[in-house]
Amino acid sequence: MSVSNLLENWSKFRHTHPVEDKGHPDWEAYPSDIKWAMAIDLDACTGCNACSVACYAENNLPVVGKEKYSHGQAMHWMRIERYWDESESGFEVDQGARFLPMMCQQCEAAPCETVCPVGATNHTEDGLNSQIYNRCIGSRYCSANCPYKVRYFNWYDYPTTKDVWPSPMNEQLNPDLSVRSKGVMEKCTFCKQRTYVARNNAKTEGRPVQDGDVQTACQEACPAGAITFGNLYDPESKVAQKWQHQQVELTKEKQDKDKTEGNRLRGYRILEELRPYPSVMYLERVRESAV
Amino acid sequence: MQHILRLFILLVGLFAGVGSYAADAAPKLTTPDDLGPQIEQPIEFPHFRHAGDAKDGGMQINCMYCHTYARRSMVAGIPPVQKCIGCHQSIESVRDKPRIKKLFEYWEAKKPIPWKKVHDLPDFVRFNHERHIQRFYFQQDRPYQEVCGYCHGDVKKMTVARRQKPLTMGWCASCHMKDHPISAHSTKTGHGPNDCFTCHK
Numbered sequence: 001m002s003v004s005n006l007l008e009n010w011s012k013f014r015h016t017h018p019v020e021d022k023g024h025p026d027w028e029a030y031p032s033d034i035k036w037a038m039a040i041d042l043d044a045c046t047g048c049n050a051c052s053v054a055c056y057a058e059n060n061l062p063v064v065g066k067e068k069y070s071h072g073q074a075m076h077w078m079r080i081e082r083y084w085d086e087s088e089s090g091f092e093v094d095q096g097a098r099f100l101p102m103m104c105q106q107c108e109a110a111p112c113e114t115v116c117p118v119g120a121t122n123h124t125e126d127g128l129n130s131q132i133y134n135r136c137i138g139s140r141y142c143s144a145n146c147p148y149k150v151r152y153f154n155w156y157d158y159p160t161t162k163d164v165w166p167s168p169m170n171e172q173l174n175p176d177l178s179v180r181s182k183g184v185m186e187k188c189t190f191c192k193q194r195t196y197v198a199r200n201n202a203k204t205e206g207r208p209v210q211d212g213d214v215q216t217a218c219q220e221a222c223p224a225g226a227i228t229f230g231n232l233y234d235p236e237s238k239v240a241q242k243w244q245h246q247q248v249e250l251t252k253e254k255q256d257k258d259k260t261e262g263n264r265l266r267g268y269r270i271l272e273e274l275r276p277y278p279s280v281m282y283l284e285r286v287r288e289s290a291v
Numbered sequence: 292m293q294h295i296l297r298l299f300i301l302l303v304g305l306f307a308g309v310g311s312y313a314a315d316a317a318p319k320l321t322t323p324d325d326l327g328p329q330i331e332q333p334i335e336f337p338h339f340r341h342a343g344d345a346k347d348g349g350m351q352i353n354c355m356y357c358h359t360y361a362r363r364s365m366v367a368g369i370p371p372v373q374k375c376i377g378c379h380q381s382i383e384s385v386r387d388k389p390r391i392k393k394l395f396e397y398w399e400a401k402k403p404i405p406w407k408k409v410h411d412l413p414d415f416v417r418f419n420h421e422r423h424i425q426r427f428y429f430q431q432d433r434p435y436q437e438v439c440g441y442c443h444g445d446v447k448k449m450t451v452a453r454r455q456k457p458l459t460m461g462w463c464a465s466c467h468m469k470d471h472p473i474s475a476h477s478t479k480t481g482h483g484p485n486d487c488f489t490c491h492k
Contacts, residue, residue: 122487124486124488124489125484125486128488130486130487130488132487132488132491133415133491134415134491135487135491175414176417176492177492178414178415178492179414189488192488192492193492196417196489200419200421200422203422203425204363204421204425
């Protein structure tokens with residue numbers, strides 16, 4: 001983006017809502033009817049980590065080992081965060097931890113996109129926050145600017161690192177996406193390879209993508225069915241209905257429901273106030289003690 | 292003297308470095324005649340005989356009779372030996388030709404023919420045959436030889452296929468940026484996706 005372009009289109013930059021501004025040259029001519037989104041029910045989540053394991057298997061993620069993990073070099077696109085309730089007497093361990101599956105929130109106004117010096121991460125027409133490994137130069141700016149800390153950097157050339165994929169585990173690498181090399185940033189793609197196939201099949205059959213055409217790896221693996229994934233623009237889809245039922249709107253940084261006191265709806269998005277407009281809605285866990 | 296010696300060592304090192312790099316480099320994208328490398332296949336398959344026009348002595352078989360998956364899958368597919376035999380078991384006239392003999396050797400040994408890949412894209416690229424065939428062959432009703440030829444050249448005149456187009460990103464994009472009619476019966480146009488994420492995986 002040149003400075004002259006910036007100055008000429010200043011009004012547009014300032015006035016378009018981040019969710020409306022697709023940043024996509026084709027958007028006006030060919031608006032997409034797909035916006036991938038997710039809803040995660042924390043009440044159902046048992047913190048079993050099956051989603052994380054499924055993600056490792058689906059997306060060719062290297063298992064870095066204990067030592068590199070302690071250096072903060074883990075590559076878990078999907079991670080389970082644990083939170084303990086605290087009281088005056090210390091941590092309330094009796095109730096157990098609260099679990100929060102955390103992965104890329106595919107923000108509509110993604111903070112990572114604007115800081116990439118080479119434009120390796122940008123917005124796709126179906127509302128994903130893409131990461132182009134070939135273009136990435138490994139500046140790690142995006143990771144620094146990500147409020148959710150869900151971007152992972154390849155510190156080593158894992159395919160050639162011993163015991164990352166010991167034979168015959170290399171045989172199970174997924175050919176539908178690349179095995180990233182050293183010096184490249186990576187993150188959750190909402191299983192792009194699966195959404196691609198779903199869109200492709202729907203297009204061949206001459207119909208729009210229906211709910212249930214595509215499941216992400218984490219959703220498929222979740223034994224509690226806590227994860228819902230689908231097209232937010234399709235009012236029939238489960239995910240859109242959940243968002244609607246919880247009165248969470250994509251375009252708002254402060255939901256209307258939160259203004260009314262005593263609201264008992266559970267839906268919320270993490271760090272909404274930073275205005276990244278994330279595409280993942282969480283459904284709050286209700287403790288027995290809180291009821 | 293010291294300086295000259297240092298310069299000499301530097302230059303030797305430089306040439307050695309460049310030389311060793313060149314030796315390790317991947318095969319060139321383009322050959323002197325600007326086409327892909329000549330690839331020797333286990334059987335010198337005559338495409339012109341199967342797919343060529345009748346006036347040139349060809350059988351005018353649709354590309355997708357053998358490369359079946361092109362219309363319904365990411366990859367076009369290499370036909371199994373079974374497919375070759377399916378026709379050739381009842382074509383007695385060419386049964387004694389050396390290529391056909393070789394074909395039946397594979398068949399009787401129950402071994403697949405180790406064809407070599409001619410159009411090999413890098414692993415980080417997602418190319419989808421289905422989308423292109425659906426668009427240009429089924430929706431736009433263009434002849435299959437033309438549609439396949441956009442990327443594969445005039446295979447109907449070749450013996451063993453050879454890469455005709457550069458298959459680089461710029462070359463893909465040069466077509467994706469053009470407007471094409473949506474279907475044969477429509478004046479509406481559209482162009483290929485220009486999202487990085489659609490093709491890069």
